[in-house]
Amino acid sequence: MAIFRSIVFIATLAGLMAGLAMTAMQFAGTVPLILKAETFENAELPHEHAAVPNAGAPHSHDEDEWAPADGFERSAYTALANVVTAIGFALLLVAAAELRGGMTGWRQGVVWGLAGFAVFTLAPGLGLPPELPAMPAAELDQRQIWWVATALATGLGLALLVFKRSAPLAILGLALIVAPHLIGAPKPDSFESPIPTALAHDFGVMVSVISFVFWVVLGGTAGFIRSRVQQIA
Amino acid sequence: MYTQQTSLPIQASVTSASRLVQIGLAAFLGLFVLGIAGFSHIEAIHNASHDVRHSLAFPCH
Numbered sequence: 003m004a005i006f007r008s009i010v011f012i013a014t015l016a017g018l019m020a021g022l023a024m025t026a027m028q029f030a031g032t033v034p035l036i037l038k039a040e041t042f043e044n045a046e047l048p049h050e051h052a053a054v055p056n057a058g059a060p061h062s063h064d065e066d067e068w069a070p071a072d073g074f075e076r077s078a079y080t081a082l083a084n085v086v087t088a089i090g091f092a093l094l095l096v097a098a099a100e101l102r103g104g105m106t107g108w109r110q111g112v113v114w115g116l117a118g119f120a121v122f123t124l125a126p127g128l129g130l131p132p133e134l135p136a137m138p139a140a141e142l143d144q145r146q147i148w149w150v151a152t153a154l155a156t157g158l159g160l161a162l163l164v165f166k167r168s169a170p171l172a173i174l175g176l177a178l179i180v181a182p183h184l185i186g187a188p189k190p191d192s193f194e195s196p197i198p199t200a201l202a203h204d205f206g207v208m209v210s211v212i213s214f215v216f217w218v219v220l221g222g223t224a225g226f227i228r229s230r231v232q233q234i235a
Numbered sequence: 236m237y238t239q240q241t242s243l244p245i246q247a248s249v250t251s252a253s254r255l256v257q258i259g260l261a262a263f264l265g266l267f268v269l270g271i272a273g274f275s276h277i278e279a280i281h282n283a284s285h286d287v288r289h290s291l292a293f294p295c296h
Binding site for chain 2: 003004005006009010013024028031032033036067068069070076079080082083084086087089090091092093094096097098100101123126127130131132133134135139142145146149150209212213
């Protein structure tokens with residue numbers, strides 16, 4: 003299990019670094035916008051995240067459900083969730099790179115990170131743009147299915163385009179990348195939103211930029227650590 | 236000499252199969268971790284990772 007152990011080791015270290023960097027970027031960039039959106043949300047409908055009545059399954063934040071207290075506790079859980087998520091992404095990224103012989107250094111790691119950005123941020127974000135609390139959205143299950151299917155299709159499509167030296171497979175890869183957007187992401191019944199358009203726009207820009215940096219750091223760090231780890235066959 | 240020649244390719248194919256299994260296991264672990272942090276419907280987990288889900292544009296609410 004030397005290869006498994008090495009992948010987990012590389013992914014844990016890279017995930018820790020990128021997750022902490024992401025936490026700092028979120029505190030500076032996105033969390034203030036989320037808190038701002040929550041003031042609109044609470045003004046509209048107290049403690050109800052489905053502000054638009056027909057926005058799929060009503061999903062209220064009940065008072066009896068546990069939630070971290072605002073302030074330090076909420077920030078600590080944000081940091082923890084970032085590190086866990088980053089390790090998850092790093093495991094997928096390093097495993098995918100191992101199928102191609104492994105990242106040879108930080109530069110190649112950055113290229114893998116860019117692919118991760120395209121697969122997990124860019125492609126799903128085209129159909130399902132970054133969304134603030136209280137923004138109208140289709141039912142959660144439908145959106146999660148579309149998100150996962152789009153990431154999968156984009157990843158497969160990119161692999162076919164880049165790694166297979168065959169025109170028909172390249173065309174298939176292109177089709178796989180385009181298909182989710184022709185099918186279209188699930189849409190809410192109404193686009194009416196209590197969140198100002200300018201705030202939603204700022205949030206979309208901020209999410210895209212910090213995600214880009216996150217993937218570059220994750221891939222670059224993983225590539226650097228991988229080049230220093232000799233155990234991988 | 237003869238045995239070495241025949242055993243080499245077999246050993247190589249076994250290693251590559253085990254390699255694939257280990258890479259697959261690592262990827263599966265990654266999916267499992269992401270499923271919990273980003274896609275869980277359990278309210279407490281959702282609340283804990285709320286700001287991260289929004290900031291990574293995971294489907295939320």
